[in-house]
Amino acid sequence: MTSGDRRGGTVEVIVAVNSADDTAAALVRAVRTQHPGWIISASWAGDPQLRPDAPAGTEWARDVPAEIDLCRAAHDDRIWLAGLTAARSVVSDNANPVIVLIAGAIAVAGPLDALVPAATDVLVVIPRSVGTPANGFPDVAELFVAGSVSSSVVGFGANALAAITWLLEGLVAGSDVTFGRRLDVATTLFGQRQCTDPTLGASPWRWPDGQETALIDAPHFAEDGPALLDRTIAGRPRISLANADRLAAVRGVADQLSPRSDALTLPGGIAIDATIRRLARRHPGHSLQPWTQAKEFRDWLSQRYWWALLESRPDLAARFGVDADVDVEAFRAWAFGAAGRNEAPLLIDPAGLTNPTPHLKVTGCRTDGINVVGYLDRQSGVGAVGRTIVQVLAEAGIPHSAIAYQRTANPLLDEPPRCDQHVEFATTLACVNGDQMANLRSDHPELFGPGRSVIGYWFWELSTVAGGPPVAVDTVQEIWSATRFMAKAFAEHGVPVRVAPLPLARPVRSNVARDSFLPLAEADGRFVFGVVLDHLSVTARKNPLGAIAAFTQAFAANEGPLLVIKTINGEQRWREHEELLLAAAERPDITVWDAHLPIAEHLAFIGHLDALVSLHRSEGLGLHLAEAMWMNVPVIATRYSGNLDFMDDASALLVDSELVDVGADGGWAYPAEATWARPSVDHASRLMRRLVDEPDLAGRIGRAAHTRMETQHRQDSAALIEQLTTLGAGHRPGAAIDDAG
Template sequence: MSPTEQPVSVLVVVPGPAAVRPADALVRAVETAHPSWQVLRVWAGDPDLAPATVEWCDAGPTEFEAAALPADGRVLAAACDAVGRLHVGPVVVLTGGAVAVDGSLGALVAPAGEIVVVPRLLEPPPLDDLGPSTSRLADDGRCSTAALGFGAGTGDTAAWLRETLTRPESVSAGAALETTAALFPSSWCDDPAIGASAWRWGADSPSLLEAPTFDPQRPWLLDPSLDAPPRVSLSDPARRRVVDALASQLGGADAVLRLPGGLTADETVRETLRRFGQPTLRPWTEPVPTRSVLDEHFWDVLHDLEPDLRAAFPDPNGADAGRWAAWTRQAVSDRRVPLLIEPLQSAERNGPRRTADRTDGVNLVGYFRRQSGVGEVARRVAAVLDRAGVPHTTVGYDDGDGPGVADAPECDDRLEYANSIVFVNGDQFDRFRRSMPDVFGPGRRIVGVWFWEIDTVDPDWVGHTHVDEIWSATTFMARTFAALRGPEVVHVALPMADPTPSIRSRAEFAPLASAGDRFVFGVVFDHLSVTHRKNPSAAIRAFRDAFAPDEGPLLVVKSINGRRCWEEHERLLAEVGDRPDIIVWDEHLPHADHMALIGSFDALVSLHRSEGLGLHLAEAMALGVPVIATRYSGNVDLMDDESSILIDAEIVPIGPNGGWAYPATASWAEPDHHQAVDALRRLANDPAGAVELGERGRRHHAELARTTMSEAAFVDVIRHRLGLTGSPTTDH
């Protein structure tokens, strides 16, 4: 009798409550593919939370295993226990919530005395920087823990694997399984339809899909836990359709358990129990001995696990004992155990040195060498003061997220004057003060040129107590900062110089090389500026509804930092789907080339939810490019209905889309989709009218640059507000 003809048992191991419903869908899928197989459910979650309405197999991890192992380790321990108890032959193990079935699993049926494992990779991948990284194989093991087969008579193999999982010398579940496969009779499943995952996708229609960290709320990502752009991207419409069809079987597989009292069994807790606990511990039914182990050893294990803590407190039981104890007290007080701490080195960094306290000029301090909007403003102001003959020095501050500027200006990096204008946003000001203490001090006046994109600001987030004035480039931002009730807030319009594009032609940009005379809409944004706020997806949705794929117009979505914010970038690609007339191009360009690209568009679209300034919109108008933009926030200082197409918007709560940057209770705009669709059609159907709108925008920008946003007006503000003494002579 061949393995596939033998009576087969399938163990669907459920790691927690969130995986119960996906596991039910998995059971139905297995029964559809193999009606004659017996399917058993095994609980591997919190011992107190197993649903009573489900018939569970009398097997599973011990309480110690449940507390000491991550989800995949608990699943393997439960499977090994069941294999040892059932005494039946061949068993296929599937993790509920981690795998989805859509075809035959015959390749997982193991011969007697052997196990079958599923390799994460069937062939060497390209050596690239996509995720998962091949370096993870050393830690995670080369085979999947979510799907495997045990042949008849493999009880000893299962027992050895189970013991390996809980030994004090910690190994991952995948590494333990790989070692077991190397030491005991085994075979590797080479069926490309089995084991499609974040590692590989070998068949158009996989029989078994593995996605243990799949989040139904983010269905455009197969593995949201990655820290790099994905090796297997769901921007491929065919793959996305497969995942959408199988999504009901996925989710909840990576559940973290909670011990009595609400203590999360995170990595540190699990590692502490493995190192110092005994297998006889029963954390749920007898919690006191377990808590004693944690109380005695938790902080030592945390210190050992985290490189940042070891660097900050190299001798926690000796010279650093006092500081280390204080840190642990603060961690407890905050009801958290953070993995990272604020670097102590910032206070010790060698910043610029003060050489004088002259009052006839100003120090300009900021992101001169960084590619960011604030850095561009700093460079622009320095150029204005050069032309006006206002004495100044430039000091580069490099502790920011943006990449370096290709042709970074040379900074003086000295503090010559008592007055300083600092181009560092408020939420970074506390760190800036620790990095450059010589900027501050008695008799020194500090102006913060700050940008903020929404209508509220948390005073705990910004270092407004460290500045004498806040200068805001738009009335929208000035109103927001005025609510801080701290330093004086002044609306200071930035000088609007004409952009200087490079000589690159439209056809020299990759996404426009074959555009010909098609009408090209452009979107430009930086993922680090919060993708949800920039809202490029709204432009994509409007374009999809405005035009059929072969209608003619083209949409180019130009981004930067997509690799750093790969999850948001993947979602953007998923929005594009199979539309060949929408091109996403993630590329850093020199500023002059970036201006040339904007100048190559037939229209620039910004359906933003909020903008502090909207400098790119002003630059497009200066280049004569018509602009479609949301009628909300800082950009309305720069445009009106005569010089642009403004899209009405509803003010809505930000909610969870603000992420780390903005409070959920704050507000921003949701631009009107139908108006945006109509605006796109209006311009594409009337190219001559679009050219005329661009010309009106150019004239409007020129008028602003001549009056309220002129260089002369800006220089007058600096001289008046800072009380510069002496005649304006060049000192730079």
């Protein structure tokens, strides 16, 4: 049945299948007999490349689980992953009520009308027990583990999209909670109707006496020997089939019941164990395709599997060490024999197990070019710096090799750039912050050593490095800095420092309309001030509370202007986020919006603001400020730190400040004895007021900002190309003149 045959309000049935036998076909026939007008389709939960023909009378659902999600879900959850994926498209596309039946676990012998969700239903479930459990069955512990409702059949109403999505997210996120228990929680969160029709109650948990049986729920049925509805129960069964009517009912539908569940393995017979599932869950998105791109996935797995196994096994950690103290050679020797001892899946090659990151091939030691190493394929600010430098090298025609460094938790880019992954030149520019340089040397010693030089392109937010995280200064011969502010701080290390400005290119924004963003949807012609920050970048440093204080001082409630504070990672820094929400709670014209946006949409959001406000305590660079300036958005910013390299009083509204001790506000990130700025709330409020009261001011500052960025980009590009050309011509780092001042 195709989507064109579907009619709004028509009942649809999804039969979820995970074994290539005739059980599903028997279930389809039974449903078709009882309900010839219903639409039936099937969803496959097994190996994507071994999918059999669809059960007779159906077609496979067009929406299937992503291959990597099949690796993320537990074995017992895969069938619901398939069923829910198909159900989601039915509810989303057609708003039809849908019933998901698990093939092999459920048998139909009569009409299922009582399971059909009404217009107001979200979930329709069958309780395992109605009233007081008889003879102690089921007891509380069993209900707590397995759930209080059947996990073999669920009805989803037209309004169930949120519930289905929530259930799917839980299946791929991984936990020790059974699907039945998760379904219990879903009924509480999203609403449910319990189907207590006695004809649909036959199961190993209960079987109403004297009732016709329309549905039997028996996921662990065993036909051999004395017939048991549940072969997993030790001792006397809860529901005995030593009853003529019950036995006849079960025998009449036995062809629909089967405990079989085909094991899912990766190509080559690799079993999906807990370590593989954990790695799959850590990987963002759906770019990995374990079956369609088997070799690529196996290569990816081989690079990570052994270290993840070590991380999860206390016995191995005790034997071989952890983190930087791992005895790599001893662990590698153990790994070679692990598969043969059934301690790891076959065909995951331990041969490259020398570092937590892939080995780099050394192809030369030329002095006419540069290796660039960094988080080039990751969503990371430092990664973006590395990609910019690679682009500048390519445009300038300077020989180079691009190396993507993998020791990071940042997610992969949707479209990562091609990287050479080999060491061709004697000089390396490492776009890896100073506190990670020791790891880089440990992971890739081939970049270091006699005849080779390393330059660190580093970032830091304060005016001093004293008291900050430990930095492996001995790994570099020279430090490059994107701003004069950071260069002065890095000079404390005693290593030659150069200011190497980073060309801040024109941002590429999406064309998403202003009213598409939730907090801007009803802004109409009101002047909107915006603040953007990542809580993981230290909330106190970004100082959104200062922006709220300035806004509330400048404008009375609902006077006209709006303040939107756009954050990310509020859940990970929930204390700081709650403090922010509390500060904004009494003002209806202040909105706090925590949401992850694609980069192009994030830039579009900034571009739709009437002014960007940054009352920061300190910035190493301030990339978001430069992006706003490129887009003609006037910026109100603290007159302090790295942002002063690309803005002045003609191109921005700069806020006066005084230096104060960081103190407790630095938290885990910054030393209390360091200093940073305390921007003037009074001055910031006056500047906000000016932008609203002087309509021409915003346009004038915005145009000047754009012009400044165009000029700055040309100048910084020329300066960086000159420095890179010098390196490419054989300059030896370490002989640089300290130009941090």
